[in-house]
Amino acid sequence: MQLQSGHKTLDLSTPQVMGILNVTPDSFSDGGNFSNIDNALIQATKMVEQGATIIDIGGESTRPGAADVATQEELDRVLPVIEKISQQLDCWISIDTSKASVMTEAVKAGANIINDVRALQEQGALEAAVAAQVPVCLMHMQGAPRSMQTAPHYENLLGDVESFLLGRAETCINAGIKRDNIILDLGFGFGKQLKHNFELLAATKQFVDLGYPLLTGVSRKSMFGHLLNRDINERLAGSLAGALIAIQQGSQIIRVHDVAETVDIIKVLQQVSAFNKK
Numbered sequence: 001m002q003l004q005s006g007h008k009t010l011d012l013s014t015p016q017v018m019g020i021l022n023v024t025p026d027s028f029s030d031g032g033n034f035s036n037i038d039n040a041l042i043q044a045t046k047m048v049e050q051g052a053t054i055i056d057i058g059g060e061s062t063r064p065g066a067a068d069v070a071t072q073e074e075l076d077r078v079l080p081v082i083e084k085i086s087q088q089l090d091c092w093i094s095i096d097t098s099k100a101s102v103m104t105e106a107v108k109a110g111a112n113i114i115n116d117v118r119a120l121q122e123q124g125a126l127e128a129a130v131a132a133q134v135p136v137c138l139m140h141m142q143g144a145p146r147s148m149q150t151a152p153h154y155e156n157l158l159g160d161v162e163s164f165l166l167g168r169a170e171t172c173i174n175a176g177i178k179r180d181n182i183i184l185d186l187g188f189g190f191g192k193q194l195k196h197n198f199e200l201l202a203a204t205k206q207f208v209d210l211g212y213p214l215l216t217g218v219s220r221k222s223m224f225g226h227l228l229n230r231d232i233n234e235r236l237a238g239s240l241a242g243a244l245i246a247i248q249q250g251s252q253i254i255r256v257h258d259v260a261e262t263v264d265i266i267k268v269l270q271q272v273s274a275f276n277k278k
Contacts, residue, residue, distance in 0.1 A: 001213055001252065003135045003181060005112035010053065010092055012213050012252040015266050018054040018094060019047035019259045020219065023077045024061045024069075040081045041088065048091045051263035054113065055089070056255060057081055057106075058096035062117050062190070074102050079109050086110025094137070100124030107132040113183075115215075117141055117190060119168045126175050135181040137215055138168045142191025152191040158203050161186060162210070169212060183253065185215045189222060197223040201245055208250035216246035217255035240265055 003010040010016065023040055044055050059077035060069040069077075074097065082093055086109065094113035095106035103114050103125065112134055119138040120126045129136050140161045142152050154160050165184045173179050186200045186207060201218065208214050224230060224238030236258055243254045244265050256262045 001180075003113070003183075003213065004178075005092070005134045005181075008092065008112055014270070015247050015251070016054060016253050017052045017259055017262050017266070018056050018215070018217075018253055018255040019044070019050075019052035020058075020255060020257050021047070021055050021081070022058050022061070023081050024059060037080050037084060041084050044081075044085050044089060044091075047259045048089050050260040052091065052259045054092040054094050054253070055085060056094040056096050056113075056115055057085075057111070059102070060097065062096075071099055071101055074099060075105055078102065079105060082106055082109040082111050098122045098125060100128035103128040103132060107134055113137060115139075115185075117185075117187070119164075120172065121168075126172065129172070130176040133177075135183060136172065136177060137183040137185050138165060138172070139185035139190065140164050140187040152193055152196065154196065157196050157199055158206060161200065162207065165207070165212075166210065179212075183213045183215050184210065185217060188216070188218045192223075194223055194226050197221070198227075201242060204246050204249035204251055213253060214246075214251045215253040215255055216243065216251040218242035218246070219256040219258065236261060244269065 001012040021040060021044055047055060057078050059074040078095065085093055092112045093110055094115045095103060095111040096115045097103055098116050098118040099122065114129050114132065114134060115137040116125060117139045120129050120136065169182050172182055184207060188197050188200065219239045220232055220235045224235040228238050230238065239258065240261055243256065243262055247254065247266065247269060254262055
């Protein structure tokens with residue numbers, strides 16, 4: 001399984017680590033740390049050196065209760081960082097946005113993947129993604145960031161998430177996006193209660209078996225905070241456990257804040273798996 005973006009090819013036969021780079025003042029874990037372009041480049045360089053093959057750049061926080069960001073402000077935050085990283089680092093760049101114009105300009109600046117928590121449902125987003133002809137990541141979310149954690153409810157969690165993601169994938173294919181360039185994301189923490197998040201994590205293989213690359217993003221999320229009674233900066237062990245569970249079930253892309261530690265668990269798992277194959 002491979003992703004294709006222009007002349008770049010990303011092999012998904014082994015798990016790939018996507019490093020999170022939020023150039024925002026208000027993201028839930030690292031808000032304000034990398035809003036300066038120099039700090040952003042230093043952090044991106046560090047993550048690539050630690051083993052990240054993708055850097056996911058976001059200019060608008062999608063944490064629960066997050067305020068909307070004007071299009072121009074988002075562009076001003078992300079474009080200089082994308083341009084600088086694309087010029088100086090050998091990695092894939094993902095743009096984390098739901099705005100059509102940000103998608104278009106980010107790809108022009110050097111982004112290789114469109115990562116949209118709203119699954120290309122905003123005005124013009126699908127058309128922008130089709131025109132860009134880069135891989136897209138479609139995420140499931142119940143509600144919107146401002147209200148998504150207000151008593152989320154499902155009659156059939158796994159069925160609802162699967163139906164939504166397959167429906168969005170079909171819409172994208174019919175619009176002109178290559179099937180091989182569609183990534184799915186279960187949307188941990190986006191309109192889900194604690195039990196929903198862990199039920200989805202336990203069912204990772206069911207979604208891998210749909211035949212699309214699966215991105216798993218559980219890094220430092222409140223599902224571990226609530227389960228383990230840990231603050232944001234105390235959730236490394238829970239995040240690594242979640243990543244390992246997802247990888248063991250076949251998830252191909254792991255979106256994380258803590259790159260070095262995630263790369264370490266992948267190396268250990270691969271070493272053990274090599275013996276199992278003998």
